[in-house]
Amino acid sequence: MNTQTLSQAAQPVTLLTIPLSAIYLADNYRSSIDPVGLKSLAESIRTGGLIQPVAVRPLAVPFEGYEYALVAGFRRFAAHELGQLPTILATVRDMTDQEAQMYRLVENILRENPHPADEAVAVGKLSREGMNTEEIAAYLGQTARWVTQRRAISELLPEWLTDLRQDKLTLGAAEELSRWPESVQRRCLDNRSQYVVNESTVKNWVAREKQALSSAPWPLDDAALYENAGACTGCPKRSSCSVMLFAELAEEGKDTCLDSACWNTKMGRRIEQVLAEQKELAGEAPVVRLSTKYYEAPAGAVKPDKYEVSKRKKGTVVGVYVDGASAATVVRVLLAQETTKALESGKVELSQGEKNRETRQKRLLKEAGKRVLAERCYHALQLSTDEAKQGRVRVLAKLVAESLMQGRVIDLLTLAELTRTWGWPLAGKNGPDTKGLPYREWVEAQVLLTAPTEALLTQLLLFSVTHRGLGSEWNDNQKTAASLVGNPQVQEGLDEATQALFEREYDPRTLRARKVPLVEVTQLVPADADEQPGEQCAQAA
Incomplete structure (x- = not known):
């Protein structure tokens, strides 16, 4: 492309005052306008007028009242709208789409340095439309390296380009990241944080990514070693394919692999190749x-x-x-x-590291096995079959027994409450008569005897939770349970009720227990014996 055809001086220019309603706003490569600065500009134009006219070009085919397209001066146009000014001073010049984009970029760069992300997007557009590096550099008055860097930045992953636009990524960091293949940029995403990423941070991230191709222990033209990647000689992920971006390596004459994942895959395969070759030669x-x-x-x-x-x-x-x-x-x-x-x-x-890995693997496998077993048990118990129902009853009975015992035995006060409410056998000073059964089996038998259904077992489980630790002097379980209930009436008048219960069971003067029956059997709610505790209580009475 001949840059002379883009010369603005060669195009006839007309200065006109044009209604805002006649100007069509084409795409603007600037992504945002500072509202504070815009308000200040609008006030300045209202009081002193517009010093620098906007640039427009005539539309080849006017439509919907539009006769011109805005080329440069979007911020000034927006200030006129904000200040409710109906017309704007504009220079009118015939331009092609490409010339309009070039004019817009140059005008903004010379007038007010845009954000590097916006520069990169603009340079990327010009490049995609067929302009080479030298042409863009000559027209913008920039170096070829500047153009190459901005074009590379425009090809960053969207996440990194967004961070640059939001000033979470410095320009130096963006230039460093843009040198590397997409696979490396994607791996670096795992290192993002709430802090601004600078150039030295990125360099630390990518330090292990480059490998000198001269050190590769495989032929660089071997395309079969890793078929997905092909031969190193034809791979685009080499520093020699981006000489302008990796000028320091080019000066040293070093061609470098820029993708450690691909390098490590090839290295692993080459090692296995060499081992196989040596084993064949070594025989036994x-x-x-x-x-x-x-x-x-x-x-x-x-x-x-x-x-x-x-x-x-x-x-x-x-x-x-x-x-x-x-x-x-x-x-x-x-x-x-x-x-x-x-x-x-x-x-x-095995090395210590390998031993540690083996130990960790065994522990994790064991945990995974427990989770699988737990999931299967849970889903099996969720079924509505008779077998599943029986399984739920057995599991609930075990849970209730464990809850009552807390891993040891049931304290005597809790046991007295079980006798009073659920009809369990009377307990003496030394505990209940288990009739020769192991204590745990006796507890489980009493649970199933007094609560043979899921509904009753659930009630007994709730009883166990709310009555836990009655014989423990410093246990706050009852207060915790009361707070979980969330009903203020539960604790209302607690002190008075406590005093009344104390005086009923103990002599306040001697603090000795009154000579009253240990158990007064009562039914909670007269109802169907299959759904409420009480049937066994009546039998005990």
Whole structure:
């Protein structure tokens, strides 16, 4: 494209005062206008007039009363609308769509530096319309590097471009991020936080992403190693494909891989290739994996303190490095005695990191198994079959028994209340007569005897929760239960009722228990015996 055809001086210009209603607002690459600044501008125009006219172009086909399209001066146009000014001073020039976009960008950059995100979007549009870097740079009076950076920023992931526009990402950070492939930008999204991201932060994120292609232990033209990625020589995720953005690497003559995920995949496959080749050559002799790490060594790899690299063949074995700068390199090593024994027995010593991982995996698997079992039990109990109903009764009975016992035994005061309300057998000073049964089995039997249905078991469970710990001097469970009920009448007159109950059961002078029957059996609510406690109570009476 010849930039001379874009010369504004070559186009005839007319200065006119035009009604706002005759001007069509085309797309504006600026995304927002500061309302405070706009109000100030409107007041300035009202009092002193418009100093810098807006730019418009005639519409080839007028429509709906519009005769012109606004090219530049959206903020000034908005100020006229805010100030309720019916007309605006404008320069009229014939322009193509591309010329209009160029004029708009140049006019805004020279008059008032727009936001870098808006610059990037504009440069991206011009690039997509066919203008190359040199043409855009010449027309804007910017360097080719500036244009390349803005174009790269326009291709950032939407999340990062939004952060830049909202000043959550600095321009330097955006320029650094825009150099990297989309896959790297997406991985960096996991590091976003409430704080502003600056250039040094991004550089720390991507520090491990680049790998010198000269260090690759595989042929760079090998397209079969990782078919999804193809050969490194034709991969666009190399610094040599973005020389302008990676000028520092280009000056050093280094071609660099910019995608660590792809690099690591190829490295892993190459290591396995080398191991397979060496095992085929070694026959029955062992081939060991070697690590350069003393801690967190890869699974099954021998740590550096368990081997020694040797040039001799006798007494040594073949080793292949599986990490570090020497990954996929073949050496001969002299193994420590315990390592040799472990190899002979088929058991390679695990590093502490591997042991920790195994322990954690076992714990997590156990937890996962519990969750699966719990889910299955829960859904099985939710069924409406007779078997499910019986299962619910058994589970509820166990829960009620555990709730009453709190893992040990039922305290005597709670047991007295169970006798008084639910008809449980009288308990002596040393507890109930379990008739030779283990205590837990006796409690479960009494639960099922006095509450044989789901409804009664639910009532008994509520009884257990509200009466828990009556024999404990410092237990606040009753207050907690009362607060959960949320009914103010529950605690209304509590002190008076407590005093009356105390005087009825104890002599206030001697604090000795009055000689009254321990249990006074009463029915809670006369009703169907299958749905309310009482039938067993009457029998006990």
